[in-house]
Amino acid sequence: MKKFVLLVAMVAFLGLAASAFGIPTAPEGDLKVVMAAGATKPAVTFSHAKHAVAVPDCKVCHHTFTGEGVPQKCSECHKAEKDGKKLDIKNAAHKTCRGCHRDMKKDGKKTGPTPCTGCHKK
Ligand code: HEC
Ligand code: HEC
Ligand code: HEC
Ligand code: HEC
Structure with missing residues (x-):
């Protein structure tokens, strides 16, 4: 129990430290991956x-x-064409x-979907 409280305190501290030093924090909640122009499949959230x-x-x-600033969107570099x-x-x-989902599934771990509709949800 003590260990758990300590862990919670450390996580809270790291969160504060991260915001104090301007280390970017990951967005909370759901996020839509920006689509390729002319996408044919439902957008991935x-x-x-x-x-x-x-x-x-x-x-x-x-x-x-690089650890500084905010990561760029994949689509700023990866376009519709190679x-x-x-x-x-x-x-x-x-x-x-x-x-990643496929590799983790192979190892029997809990992970995300691999079928198309698991990510491209209508
Ligand atoms: C499993 C993959 C994955 C991991 C791990 C991940 N991200 Fe992301 N992140 C994404 C994707 C995908 C997007 C959406 C990018 C896009 O639309 O092209 C995103 C978007 C973002 C954005 C918003 C960018 C924008 O311009 O809207 C920020 C900020 C961000 N991530 C920070 C982080 C930080 C900090 C971490 C580490 C704690 C992290 N991410 C870990 C996949 C990931
Ligand atoms: C600033 C530009 C830039 C951004 C942003 C970017 N990439 Fe890339 N990506 C590249 C370049 C350049 C290559 C080819 C050279 C290399 O492998 O680094 C590449 C290669 C890759 C590869 C192939 C690596 C391999 O093993 O062959 C994958 C997969 C990939 N990117 C996924 C992503 C994803 C997913 C995102 C968003 C979360 C992303 N990239 C964001 C520039 C970018
Ligand atoms: C390095 C491994 C890894 C990578 C890379 C990764 N995932 Fe996952 N994904 C996971 C794991 C582990 C879970 C289960 C997480 C949980 O349930 O807490 C998951 C769960 C999911 C889920 C179901 C839960 C949810 O988020 O709605 C979706 C959808 C998903 N991933 C989509 C994506 C997309 C889209 C990307 C690429 C931008 C991505 N994943 C990249 C490991 C990964
Ligand atoms: C783990 C999540 C995931 C799975 C599973 C997945 N995709 Fe995707 N797919 C993405 C993401 C993220 C993108 C890039 C963002 C976007 O374009 O929506 C993408 C992009 C695409 C695109 C290019 C954009 C478009 O809509 O035309 C096609 C086509 C596509 N996927 C087809 C498929 C097919 C077919 C399957 C099943 C064989 C599949 N995907 C399975 C996550 C996934």
């Missing part, structure tokens, strides 16, 4: 808050994030999002 807990390292998704080494938004999102 996911809980950013749950992911920031399940995946504490921001860089797993925001792979160009551009050199930059995957198109569909494949970039699928590799990161679906790839």
Whole structure:
């Protein structure tokens, strides 16, 4: 119990410290991933808050994030068409999002959806 209280206090302190030093905090609640222009599938909404807990390292998704300022949207770099080494938004999102869900599922862990309609909800 003592340990738990200490943990809660530490988390609260880190939260305060983070805001005091201007470290970006993850958005709370649900977030819509900005779509590729001309998208054909229903837009993807996911809980950013749950992911920031399940995946504490921001860089797993925001792979160009330096730790300063605010991470850029995927769609600022990943467009509707592939551009050199930059995957198109569909494949970039699928590799990161679906790839993690698929790997975790393989390991028998609780994770997010892999079927199309699990993410592209009407
Ligand atoms: C599981 C993947 C994932 C993780 C982990 C993650 N994010 Fe995100 N985050 C996203 C996606 C996807 C978006 C929406 C981007 C878009 O629309 O292209 C986003 C958006 C954001 C935005 C809003 C950007 C904007 O311009 O609206 C901020 C701020 C942010 N994330 C911060 C964080 C921080 C800080 C962490 C680490 C604590 C984190 N994120 C961890 C996937 C993730
Ligand atoms: C500032 C530009 C920029 C942003 C923002 C960005 N990417 Fe990328 N991404 C790149 C570039 C450039 C590459 C190719 C070179 C490399 O792998 O770094 C890439 C490569 C990738 C790859 C392929 C990596 C591999 O293993 O082959 C994936 C997957 C990916 N990005 C997903 C995402 C997701 C998801 C987001 C948003 C959460 C995102 N990217 C945001 C620029 C960006
Ligand atoms: C590194 C692993 C990882 C990555 C990357 C990841 N997820 Fe998840 N996802 C999870 C885990 C773990 C859960 C279960 C979280 C929970 O239930 O608390 C989850 C749950 C979900 C859910 C169901 C709960 C909710 O959020 O509504 C959706 C939808 C989802 N993920 C979409 C996405 C999308 C879209 C992306 C890419 C932008 C993404 N995930 C990237 C691990 C990941
Ligand atoms: C884990 C979540 C997830 C799953 C599962 C998933 N997608 Fe996606 N998909 C995304 C995200 C995030 C984007 C990028 C944002 C957007 O364009 O809506 C995307 C983009 C796309 C796009 C390009 C944009 C558009 O709407 O035309 C297509 C096509 C697409 N997905 C088809 C599929 C199909 C088909 C399946 C099943 C085989 C599937 N997706 C499964 C998350 C997912």
